[in-house]
Amino acid sequence: MSDDDDDDDQDESETNFFDVNFDGSNFMGFGPLMPTESERTLMERVRQELKQELKIGYKEKIVDIREEIQRKRRAGKLPGDTTSTLKEWWQSHSKWPYPTEDDKARLVRETGLPLKQINNWFINQRKRNWHSNPSSSTTLKSNRKRMKCR
Structure with missing residues (x-):
């Protein structure tokens, strides 16, 4: 690939980035833009990080809820x-x-x-x-x- 080809790719991606309506379609009338592989990878990594942060942040609460559910299951059952x-x-x-x-x-x-x-x-x-x-x-x-x- 030549440098000119790289410039064309860059120009095209900039055009796609800036030519997007609020509904996700571009000005040329085509449907929503699909994320690139690297964007999908980044989104997945961010999703996993958020999931992990939520697990850590709410772990104590989740443990408390599980214990409460187990207590309620045991409730009412005498030896x-x-x-x-x-x-x-x-x-x-x-x-x-x-x-x-x-x-x-x-x-x-x-x-x-x-x-x-x-x-x-x-x-x-x-x-x-x-x-x-x-x-x-x-x-x-x-x-x-x-x-x-x-």
């Missing part, structure tokens, strides 16, 4: 031996499944759960299962309400 202890008490007191303060203190010691969690377990257990027990007061109350409505 099997803990639930079996609570269920044993539930079975033996199925007619009136309201543990006394002494019962709760004993269950706290046996299970290692906080009192609030023991209370919540019994609340949830009664909501889920006690209504199915025909001798429960909840069922009796709802039967009385139905009888009054008739």
Whole structure:
């Protein structure tokens, strides 16, 4: 290639660079200009660098979010031996499944759960299962309400 050819290439690239409308097409009516191989390489390198910077900048936040998701997955699942202890008490007191303060203190010691969690377990257990027990007061109350409505 001669120097004249190089000048033509340079003139052509300058023309293309400056003759671009805001929509990406050039003034001659042709479609958008395609980036050169070196421009694509540069764009890819910049993209990779930005990606890496974002990973570094947000790494701590990403780790926190992952840990929170894992905690939430584990939430609600008590160990099997803990639930079996609570269920044993539930079975033996199925007619009136309201543990006394002494019962709760004993269950706290046996299970290692906080009192609030023991209370919540019994609340949830009664909501889920006690209504199915025909001798429960909840069922009796709802039967009385139905009888009054008739």
